[in-house]
Amino acid sequence: MDYIDENILKAKHQQEEAQKQATSEENINKENSQSIYDDLITIYGIPVVFEDRKIIQNYASIRMPKDFTEWTPEEVVRIYFHGSRPQHVFSNEYLPFMLALNWTSNMISNENLIDFSKTAKTLIQRVGPKSRVFKASTLKRDNFNLSILQFTAQTFDSVNMNIMFFASIENRLLIGNITFQQKYANRLQPIALEMAQSFHLLHKEGGREE
Numbered sequence: 001m002d003y004i005d006e007n008i009l010k011a012k013h014q015q016e017e018a019q020k021q022a023t024s025e026e027n028i029n030k031e032n033s034q035s036i037y038d039d040l041i042t043i044y045g046i047p048v049v050f051e052d053r054k055i056i057q058n059y060a061s062i063r064m065p066k067d068f069t070e071w072t073p074e075e076v077v078r079i080y081f082h083g084s085r086p087q088h089v090f091s092n093e094y095l096p097f098m099l100a101l102n103w104t105s106n107m108i109s110n111e112n113l114i115d116f117s118k119t120a121k122t123l124i125q126r127v128g129p130k131s132r133v134f135k136a137s138t139l140k141r142d143n144f145n146l147s148i149l150q151f152t153a154q155t156f157d158s159v160n161m162n163i164m165f166f167a168s169i170e171n172r173l174l175i176g177n178i179t180f181q182q183k184y185a186n187r188l189q190p191i192a193l194e195m196a197q198s199f200h201l202l203h204k205e206g207g208r209e210e
């Protein structure tokens with residue numbers, strides 16, 4: 001029994017040491033030189049492959065981990081038990097972030113998107129004293145505008161970082177959000193920003209890519 005206990009303690013110690021190495025500043029700096037467009041990257045020492053995934057009825061695409069799966073409606077209701085729920089949520093079992101998408105019924109044109117993002121920034125900052133927008137940007141693509149807000153918000157038991165993006169699809173507002181606990185920001189923030197920036201419309205005016 002003592003031999004078994006000793007092996008368990010040894011394995012636990014090795015796991016703790018591996019975790020320390022994976023989250024060390026030196027390792028994070030090394031990993032942050034990678035891109036989601038590389039064939040393979042590591043996130044806290046875990047190998048991850050990203051791919052472009054069609055979303056929103058094939059109207060758009062975004063790059064995400066290849067093994068991200070979509071939550072069931074029951075899982076969405078269980079986590080988002082109050083307020084406005086996203087229609088689609090993607091994650092996997094071992095990475096501490098997720099992607100949520102909500103193609104709303106709110107009408108907005110591509111031209112008015114920039115003004116809307118300014119209003120959204122103000123609303124987020126009014127949600128509570130712990131909500132803070134620290135960067136807002138707009139990317140002007142060939143066929144659409146993409147607005148991105150980076151902000152922190154207090155939850156019941158932690159502070160979450162959000163990389164939220166807005167686009168107009170068929171003159172309806174799309175809200176996307178990549179969220180994770182602030183304690184993971186040193187590694188996940190650049191990944192989430194790259195993911196948001198990877199969003200592209202696939203459809204032409206009046207149609208979509210099949």
